[in-house]
Amino acid sequence: MNPESFDLLSRQIIFIGMEKQEKLSRSKVVVIGAGGLGSHVSEMLIKAGIGTVRVIDRDLVDETNLARVAVFTRDDIGKPKALVIAERFKNLNSDVRIDPKIENLTAYSAEKLLSGFDIVVDCTDNMETRYTINDFCVKNRMHWIYGAVIRDEGLSSTFKPGGKPCFSCLYFGRRREAEKCCEVGVISPIIGIIASWEVMEVFKILTGLAEPNYGKLLRVSLKEPKLEFVKYKAKENCEVCGK
Numbered sequence: 367m368n369p370e371s372f373d374l375l376s377r378q379i380i381f382i383g384m385e386k387q388e389k390l391s392r393s394k395v396v397v398i399g400a401g402g403l404g405s406h407v408s409e410m411l412i413k414a415g416i417g418t419v420r421v422i423d424r425d426l427v428d429e430t431n432l433a434r435v436a437v438f439t440r441d442d443i444g445k446p447k448a449l450v451i452a453e454r455f456k457n458l459n460s461d462v463r464i465d466p467k468i469e470n471l472t473a474y475s476a477e478k479l480l481s482g483f484d485i486v487v488d489c490t491d492n493m494e495t496r497y498t499i500n501d502f503c504v505k506n507r508m509h510w511i512y513g514a515v516i517r518d519e520g521l522s523s524t525f526k527p528g529g530k531p532c533f534s535c536l537y538f539g540r541r542r543e544a545e546k547c548c549e550v551g552v553i554s555p556i557i558g559i560i561a562s563w564e565v566m567e568v569f570k571i572l573t574g575l576a577e578p579n580y581g582k583l584l585r586v587s588l589k590e591p592k593l594e595f596v597k598y599k600a601k602e603n604c605e606v607c608g609k
């Protein structure tokens with residue numbers, strides 16, 4: 367770690383210790399999606415000194431993103447979201463490699479885009495991509511973190527390498543399309559909460575700071591307010607992680 371990074375990360379290092387910081391600095395995390403959730407998650411991972419942060423998103427910044435995404439400004443409209451994030455933070459920490467990819471994650475591109483990373487962080491808004499992430503991560507024994515926001519509500523769960531339980535176990539028999547923020551709306555406070563939760567799960571997995579949220583679904587709603595954990599089990603006949 368160069369002295370400049372040490373100064374930058376000093377408050378975090380006081381809390382987690384140098385050994386855990388070095389684990390973060392050697393790690394590679396891939397963020398799928400660079401909208402509300404993905405931009406917050408990417409920013410926090412970059413600022414936390416994760417060694418490599420890959421950000422995957424094919425979309426361009428548009429006017430509707432500006433109210434929810436702190437890193438995007440009017441000048442960014444029309445530019446690829448992943449590139450804007452990389453550009454914004456490129457001079458922050460020379461020990462962090464930011465690797466933007468202007469692509470869609472599909473079953474065909476998963477191998478190329480996700481191989482070699484320690485953790486996949488889901489910041490998408492559709493179930494199809496999540497099932498693609500799940501299939502790849504279970505098969506390749508990778509950690510991944512599910513995160514979803516809609517209206518004032520958020521969900522998250524974390525999956526071990528190999529699943530048991532996996533994302534398909536969680537929604538077993540209820541495979542359906544997710545509601546989309548562009549159809550039913552979302553407010554920014556819930557985005558910050560779920561993004562922060564996902565980054566903390568990254569810290570837990572990479573450093574052993576605490577037990578990650580395996581086998582439990584975090585459900586937050588801010589209006590009531592309510593925060594709960596719903597336990598779920600591996601399904602023996604799960605088509606992804608079962609026998």
Ligand SMILES: [Zn+2]
Pocket residue numbers: 529530531532533534535536600601604605606607608
């Ligand atoms: Zn499963």
